[in-house]
Amino acid sequence: MKSDGEPEFYLVRTMSKIQRQVYYSGRVQGVGFRYTVRQIASGYEVTGWVRNLFDGRVELLARGEPPEVKAFLAAIMDSELGAYVRNVETHDLAAPAETDVSAGERGGKSASGGFFIRH
Numbered sequence: 828m829k830s831d832g833e834p835e836f837y838l839v840r841t842m843s844k845i846q847r848q849v850y851y852s853g854r855v856q857g858v859g860f861r862y863t864v865r866q867i868a869s870g871y872e873v874t875g876w877v878r879n880l881f882d883g884r885v886e887l888l889a890r891g892e893p894p895e896v897k898a899f900l901a902a903i904m905d906s907e908l909g910a911y912v913r914n915v916e917t918h919d920l921a922a923p924a925e926t927d928v929s930a931g932e933r934g935g936k937s938a939s940g941g942f943f944i945r946h
Contacts, residue, residue, distance in 0.1 A: 842892040846920040849887045853913030871899040874941030
């Protein structure tokens with residue numbers, strides 16, 4: 828409240844969320860990659876999932892505000908996981924509606940809120 832009794836209004840600016848799909852190749856399976864990624868995700872405001880693929884790669888889908896997603900993905904490469912990665916393939920996807928984010932993740936448990944390991 829202002830001193831004259833009028834309510835104060837604050838302008839809150841929100842960014843559009845992005846959704847990024849990333850494929851990691853190299854020695855990325857059998858080294859705790861998915862579990863480390865989930866742990867790293869707990870430090871960022873991102874949602875999504877990570878899973879092993881049959882061809883030996885790891886697929887990750889991250890969603891959030893652009894600075895958070897970019898910082899999260901950079902943190903993965905700056906961690907010990909970066910030594911196992913030989914190639915990174917990144918695709919920007921259309922961000923789904925807020926209610927669609929966890930449609931494929933229901934029933935899973937996550938230590939980092941909205942970031943899951945898919946099997």
